[in-house]
Amino acid sequence: MLKHQSELPLSPYSALYDILIPQDDELRRLNELVDFSFVYRELVDNYSLGEGRTAIDLVQMFKYLYLKVRFNLSDRDLVSRAKTDMAMKFFLGLNPEDAVISSSLLTKFRRQHLNNVDLLNILLTKTVQLAIEKGVLTDKTIIVDATHTAARFNQRSAVETLRDGSKLLRKRLYKANPAIKAHLPQKNTLNDLDAEKQYTADLIKTVKAHPEVSAIQGVPEALHNLQEKQEDIQEAGRYSADKDAKVGHKSATTAFFGYKIHLAMTTERIITAAVVTTGEKGDGHFLETLVDQSRANGVTVKNVVGDTAYSGKENLKLAKHHDFQLYSKLHPIISNGYRTPEQMWDFNKDAGMFVCPAGFMAKRVARTGTMPSRNQSRTYYFDVSNCQVCPQRQGCYKPGAKTKTYSVSIKSQEHQEQMAFQATQAFQDTAKLRYRIEAKNAELKTKHGYRQSWSNNIEAMTLQGAITLFYANMERIMKLMGQK
Template identity: 50%
Template sequence: MLLQQQKMQLSSYTELYDLVVPKENLLRKINELIDFSFIYEELLNKYCLNNGRNAESPVRMFKYLLLKSIYTVSDMDVVERSRYDMSFKYFLEMTPEEDVINPSSLTKFRKLRLKDTDLLNLLIGKTVAIAIEKGIIKSKSIIVDATHTLSRSNPFSRIEVLRERSKLLRKTVYQFDEEFKTKMPSKNIENDVKKELEYCRELEKRIKNEASISEIPAVKEKLNLLKELVEDTDEQMIYSKDADAKTGHKSADSSFFGYKTHIAMSEERIITAAVVTSGEKGDGPELPQLLEISQENGMEVDTVIGDSAYSGKENLKIASAQNIKVVAKLNPSITQGFRKDEDKFDYNKDADRFVCPAGHLAIRKARQNRKNVGKNQVDTYYFDTEKCKVCPLKEACYKEGAKFKTYSVSIKSDLHQDQMLFQESDEYKEKSKHRYKIEAKNSELKNVHGYNRAIAYGIENMQMQGAMTIFAVNLKRILKLM
């Protein structure tokens, strides 16, 4: 029975689709591009085939979630729109007269059917396979970066988030009816979640009672989002707690509370791999996994393009072993050292010693860190402290009472030497020009598809959101390039 539900039922009205859903319609193009039966095959073991009532088609349920990602709407709005939008009905393989699902079915589908499914890799792998099959991916480079997503509870209290959502609803209402302010309930001014929930319910009730306002699509969308939030807060009562989210840093004085999605993308702007982590994780350590997943998905990689976070020694080793070039600047501390010019000592090549600013030659040197233990070796030069004690420059150089005065220089590994030479090449400079593309892709994910904030709690839900969003973005990109 489940398999039969995957097919559009016969209807005398089906020909309407040819009249009202044009060939250039995005949803028609997606339906023609991809065979969604792979979803049925992936989720088949999540259904009981010989007991209970008939389930909704897993392919149709998946398509509902895809529509949510493409158009950034609530569960209620995506179902409501599929009631009257013929392009939605066509995409969902419904007959024109067929009724829609209950919005609560989408929550059950996410929790019961998609749980424990590696949806992220499945969907990215599918789109990459299509892009390769269609000859869209021709490059052998992956561009890597990470984008942050705020936790659903980031990091405001329940009251702050409820107030922000109700504020957006009021502002939208006032755009259409400024005088509606007189009909609004009195705001809750106490720091009491229950009273804030009561205010939100009363606000929702008064707007719903005015059909001339509540039926305006923009108002209805904000109204449904507030309703979902109120229900979720009522159920969870821990709205400000997201156990999997962590605080990460965008800069020395800028932080966020949420998740990171580490992304690899081809030069044609097709995302080839993604890894979702909590917000505090570093970018560089995720490169090996991004590279491996991209290769498993069919990408042939000879170059990795990224920022300096990806130029760590372990990444250079992994890339070198596969003859992959890394177009990422080395940390300035490796190429230039940490010291300012005025703090640097001069090197005397004849004596193989450093000379301090006062002209004193080091009396001996020692090499620290054994070779091939994962750390750069360091040459440490020792100076005569008896001279330092009476030196006119000692205040800026010598600490009173110190037994030793040393000057250390990091010895660059062969990997670092090779990378420094590569950084000066024309090939490096040409390839580095492609890095902006992934920043534009991150912007698209956030500003067009709502990826700037998590829509549910927990890293599993964040992975699911990432899977649907990246799948939608990749399909749109493939269609554009075709």
């Protein structure tokens, strides 16, 4: 059963907030700046209004998630800190003496009660419209890019993942007190999940039994990290079972397993649109979506800045049709390679290779068609062993074939208008703005924990993106307002 949060009851300790929390405190300013009742309106349909136990207020639960991203904490560490942090309690709408929720309730909320809600676009729309209202978003230029997030479960077995967590915990313990080594259980050396689970449980129990080291800086965080991994394995059965994560490529020799988020951002560094996808997706296909979302959120888009991944023929046509100027340097392959929407053959600009619709990347490339009367082509060769077992092989791979290739023509004289435009000083000056979104990507990863996913599916990844981008935008808006 869901109740709407009411005004706080009078408390003899409420004056502590005025004493301890400055008027310019970030969380106090955020409470004054944003009417969080929109969270209730968007999520109320996921709850029963008249049956079951009374649920914690939705606005308060959303604020817990905000704090999780803001301070890059695990569920346990966030709840532990909220018990004594007065600024957090004030932000959450609690009295100083009120109890906080259990960490398991926060975990359940983010896993089970945010389904069927397009929270990513809801929160972005809210922040963009607020930025426009406050006069800190006025530019008509957006910058587009994509960044990757590694799957939390990676491509590892449950045994390997538990061992990584145990290893980190032991390292912190040895640093805190080398003598603790004599009290720890014997490590499991077998590739057996049940044996590793038992060792993990024994290690956690031993650490909790030694409070002289379990509270030393660095140990609680490692302990909570291992506990969350242990719980996830018990719930999912296989810790590596992330059905949505896919392999993407950062270069010809470097890959990652996880997801991508495609972003549009104004030159004021306010994110105006985002799309979360699996890791193998190319960047260029999402330009239209990012422009449309930005405009729907109230941004006037006249210029778009992106890297060579956005210089495909279809995007050049899109720019003309949708009345914006595209500042994307031409790439000879992206611009000339023919890819039908049904096939979705993506060119990975970092690796310099094409990726097939199933997500497999070519292993080598060769120039073909050397006859003077023929156009030359680049032919990309794929590992046929992947094609033989690929679920999309019908109509793509001929049974028994020893090779699988994909060719694109090389026509260096195409796109004369864009080639002339990118030679101008205006193009070169505007294209330099792209570094700003690269800095934003780095900020999301290093400061807000977006380097790794919270959970094991694209819905959870989208939720993480929604909360992370909401915080990043609100932080930027408050900074820009302070500069006015």
